[in-house]
Amino acid sequence: xxxxxxxxxxxxxxxxxxxxxxxxxxxxxxxxxxxxxxxxxxxxxxxxxxxxxxxxxxxxxxxxxxxxxxxxxxxxxxxxxxxxxxxxxxxxxxxxxxxxxxxxxxxxxxxxxxxxxxxxxxxxxxxxxxxxxxxxxxxxxxxxxxxxxxxxxxxxxxxxxxxxxxxxxxxxxxxxxxxxxxxxxxxxxxxxxxxxxxxxxxxxxxxxxxxxxxxxxxxxxxxxxxxxxxxxxxxxxxxxxxxxxxxxxxxxxxxxxxxxxxxxxxxxxxxxxxxxxxxxxxxxxxxxxxxxxxxxxxxxxxxxxxxxxxxxxxxxxxxxxxxxxxxxxxxxxxxxxxxxxxxxxxxxxxxxxxxxxxxxxxxxxx
Numbered sequence: 067x068x069x070x071x072x073x074x075x076x077x078x079x080x081x082x083x084x085x086x087x088x089x090x091x092x093x094x095x096x097x098x099x100x101x102x103x104x105x106x107x108x109x110x111x112x113x114x115x116x117x118x119x120x121x122x123x124x125x126x127x128x129x130x131x132x133x134x135x136x137x138x139x140x141x142x143x144x145x146x147x148x149x150x151x152x153x154x155x156x157x158x159x160x161x162x163x164x165x166x167x168x169x170x171x172x173x174x175x176x177x178x179x180x181x182x183x184x185x186x187x188x189x190x191x192x193x194x195x196x197x198x199x200x201x202x203x204x205x206x207x208x209x210x211x212x213x214x215x216x217x218x219x220x221x222x223x224x225x226x227x228x229x230x231x232x233x234x235x236x237x238x239x240x241x242x243x244x245x246x247x248x249x250x251x252x253x254x255x256x257x258x259x260x261x262x263x264x265x266x267x268x269x270x271x272x273x274x275x276x277x278x279x280x281x282x283x284x285x286x287x288x289x290x291x292x293x294x295x296x297x298x299x300x301x302x303x304x305x306x307x308x309x310x311x312x313x314x315x316x317x318x319x320x321x322x323x324x325x326x327x328x329x330x331x332x333x334x335x336x337x338x339x340x341x342x343x344x345x346x347x348x349x350x351x352x353x354x355x356x357x358x359x360x361x362x363x364x365x366x367x368x369x370x371x372x373x374x375x376x377x378x379x380x381x382x383x384x385x386x387x388x389x390x391x392x393x394x395x396x397x398x399x400x401x402x403x404x405x406x407x408x409x410x411x412x413x414x415x416x417x418x419x420x421x422x423x424x425x426x427x428x429x430x431x432x
Contacts, residue, residue, distance in 0.1 A: 067104060068317035068320030068321075069319075069323075070100070070305075070317075071101055071105050071108070071301075071320070072105070072320040072361060072365070073357075073361040073362075075101045075102065075105070075323070075327070076323060076327045076357050077093070077097070077357050077358070078094055078098070079162075079327065080341075080357050082262070084344060085262065087345075087350065089347060089350050092253050095253035095256075096253040098265050099249070099294040099295075099298050106168075106214045106218050106221065107218070107220055107221035107298050109169055110222040110225075111224055112221075113173055113222055114176075116177065118177065124385050126170065126173055128381065131170060133378070133379065134167055137163055137329075137377075138160045140329060141153070144329060148336060161328040162325065163325075168211045172215060172218045176218075176219075176222065179215075179219065180222070186216060186220060190288070190292070193213040193216055194284050194287050194288050196208075196212040196213065197209070197270055197283055197284070198284075200272060203269055203273075210267055213267040216295065217294070220298075241303075242300035242303035245297060246304070265290060267287070271283035316362055318365075319365030319366075319369075319370050321377060322377055323364045326373060
């Protein structure tokens with residue numbers, strides 16, 4: 067799922083400027099829910115709503131905040147080399163980095179949101195209502211943080227038992243196929259009627275220019291979020307439940323695909339000029355093939371080894387030794403220390419390659 071959704075993110079960013087071509091515009095609309103919504107859903111699936119201990123805060127800062135700062139500096143340096151001016155990303159995250167900032171906020175909010183009686187419903191209502199507030203926009207990606215929160219909570223709910231209810235029944239496989247087929251058909255029929263800003267969810271309703279009565283933008287966003295959740299669940303239902311030799315390994319590098327592809331696409335679109343040459347269907351297929359190869363290359367072992375200090379930094383010298391200060395469950399004075407059980411076998415490096423980002427705590431809450 068990470069490899070497919072990460073590759074579709076690269077494809078979406080590549081073909082977005084080519085919205086005048088029917089085939090690519092249809093693909094952009096059809097695959098929207100399979101890109102960032104699925105990525106956010108997976109992040110919620112591997113997140114814990116438990117207390118934020120010192121160890122979890124360290125893992126969260128190492129796997130989210132440090133890459134956010136490091137990759138942002140790379141964007142600053144690249145824009146300086148390309149255009150000769152400094153672009154320091156403070157209030158607005160660099161291209162694609164809003165996801166990391168949002169993930170940090172979602173993980174911090176999760177223990178408080180899940181204690182509500184209807185967290186998904188409340189998050190959905192907040193996502194619809196936030197568009198009416200002009201103060202929520204691109205600054206710190208506040209609009210996207212609120213609007214994609216339902217997908218994050220949906221992923222968390224799947225791991226808490228909703229997965230068995232929705233994705234284990236036999237009928238759900240055929241229903242998932244029907245949902246994806248209907249999505250493709252509807253996207254083709256309405257490809258010229260959909261405003262792409264409806265899918266970005268970056269700006270307030272006043273800047274989206276939605277035709278119709280004043281309440282029309284609320285209905286549009288509600289349909290986008292609800293429909294996106296259904297399509298994302300259909301995609302998850304159809305994914306194999308076993309490891310695939312190549313795709314599973316590349317999927318472990320899904321975060322590398324997501325974070326590094328803007329740095330590759332920016333010079334290609336600025337200097338390559340290949341997007342302006344895309345026309346007939348065979349050229350569109352060739353473009354998709356090139357982008358897919360680029361995605362696989364970003365998840366390949368050499369690139370992951372080279373970029374690991376940026377994408378998955380480990381800075382033990384930055385943090386105090388929690389054991390030396392008596393943290394992490396040290397017994398109160400006067401109580402005997404209970405022997406720790408034998409540690410269970412830890413997963414391999416490849417299996418935990420991305421869990422530091424999406425799983426700052428136990429996968430399932432008890």
